[in-house]
Amino acid sequence: MSRAPRLYTRLTRSPFSVGSYASLWQGPDHLLQVQSYGFRELYQRLDYKDVDAFVLVASNRRKYWALTWGSLAAVLAFVFLLNWVSGDGFPFVSLSFLVLCLIPLTWNWLLGPTVRVYALTAAQPFPLLSLVRRRRAEAVLTRLRPLLEDEHSPSAPTPPS
Amino acid sequence: MSRREGLACPTCARTEGLEWKADTEAHCVLCRADFSLIPLARFSRPRPVARPQAVRVDGEAVCYFHAANQAEKVCEACGRFLCPVCAVPYTGRLLCPPCIKSGREKQETMIPHRTLYGNSALALAFFPLLAWPFTCVTAPAALALAIYGWRQPRSLVAPGRSKLLLAAFLAFLQIGGWLTGLGYLLFAVP
Numbered sequence: 644m645s646r647a648p649r650l651y652t653r654l655t656r657s658p659f660s661v662g663s664y665a666s667l668w669q670g671p672d673h674l675l676q677v678q679s680y681g682f683r684e685l686y687q688r689l690d691y692k693d694v695d696a697f698v699l700v701a702s703n704r705r706k707y708w709a710l711t712w713g714s715l716a717a718v719l720a721f722v723f724l725l726n727w728v729s730g731d732g733f734p735f736v737s738l739s740f741l742v743l744c745l746i747p748l749t750w751n752w753l754l755g756p757t758v759r760v761y762a763l764t765a766a767q768p769f770p771l772l773s774l775v776r777r778r779r780a781e782a783v784l785t786r787l788r789p790l791l792e793d794e795h796s797p798s799a800p801t802p803p804s
Numbered sequence: 805m806s807r808r809e810g811l812a813c814p815t816c817a818r819t820e821g822l823e824w825k826a827d828t829e830a831h832c833v834l835c836r837a838d839f840s841l842i843p844l845a846r847f848s849r850p851r852p853v854a855r856p857q858a859v860r861v862d863g864e865a866v867c868y869f870h871a872a873n874q875a876e877k878v879c880e881a882c883g884r885f886l887c888p889v890c891a892v893p894y895t896g897r898l899l900c901p902p903c904i905k906s907g908r909e910k911q912e913t914m915i916p917h918r919t920l921y922g923n924s925a926l927a928l929a930f931f932p933l934l935a936w937p938f939t940c941v942t943a944p945a946a947l948a949l950a951i952y953g954w955r956q957p958r959s960l961v962a963p964g965r966s967k968l969l970l971a972a973f974l975a976f977l978q979i980g981g982w983l984t985g986l987g988y989l990l991f992a993v994p
Binding site: 651653666668670672673675679683685688690692694695696699701761768784791792 | 811812814815837838839840841842843844845846847893895896912913915916917918919920923924927959960961
């Protein structure tokens with residue numbers, strides 16, 4: 644028996660968050676935002692026809708993550724140096740903890756600046772919760788733009804009146 | 805006033821504090837947010853507004869919901885006559901508000917939420933292992949949930965049943981462990 648074709652294509656993965664996860668999916672004529680709370684998923688849909696523009700607001704998410712991981716790395720680096728200069732052999736355990744902390748710090752830096760993205764509609768701004776990095780957001784919006792412009796074009800099929 | 809000038813800050817929703825640095829770059833002096841606008845082609849075009857013909861014409865059909873409005877459209881689900889205010893374009897069809905409400909659970913493109921039985925069953929099968937005596941209750945419950953969830957509607961975006969299978973497998977192992985232990989106590993211990 645052949646499987647039914649998937650209706651949605653994933654655009655973004657869930658950014659790290661506590662308690663809930665949001666992801667964005669491309670549908671045939673709408674965007675689907677999925678908010679998952681572990682045992683339940685909520686679906687929000689945004690028709691391509693309703694989107695007038697996108698707004699990218701610079702956010703401090705990257706700074707906060709850098710501060711969190713940076714502080715932890717500084718403490719671990721201090722512990723590592725203390726162990727090293729105390730002369731009881733090379734502190735591999737302290738170093739491994741430090742490296743474990745430096746990986747997310749570097750990863751956060753490499754992912755680039757953070758933003759909050761809103762799709763502007765005639766009614767209200769619709770927050771796209773899973774787009775949190777500017778580079779990723781611009782890539783997704785570049786991918787979506789031709790679809791949206793096609794839907795807005797006068798030749799696009801409209802519901803029968 | 806152009807559409808850009810009437811734009812509200814997406815963070816604080818106020819229009820009076822925006823300072824435009826360039827065509828698409830702005831700063832809100834009230835909430836100190838910097839943002840970039842990515843307009844689509846129709847952003848600057850005026851939007852058509854649906855208005856009913858308020859004057860009722862004798863002999864013509866009227867809207868099912870607004871007796872004062874002349875009907876101009878028909879709901880594609882129930883066939884009610886509708887004025888342009890009540891005819892809502894929804895997922896490629898023209899529907900009336902009650903049909904949108906009643907059809908939400910039937911069409912895949914209208915479903916508002918889904919319960920993830922796979923996650924629930926897996927959590928019920930896995931987490932009680934940390935306090936294993938509770939598994940005598942939670943393992944059968946996890947198995948029952950996995951069986952119940954097998955026929956239930958699944959996630960729209962990840963519709964697999966692997967978590968249900970894993971939960972059932974874990975629950976079987978735990979039930980098997982309990983049965984083996986009980987059997988040992990009953991028959992092997994003198």
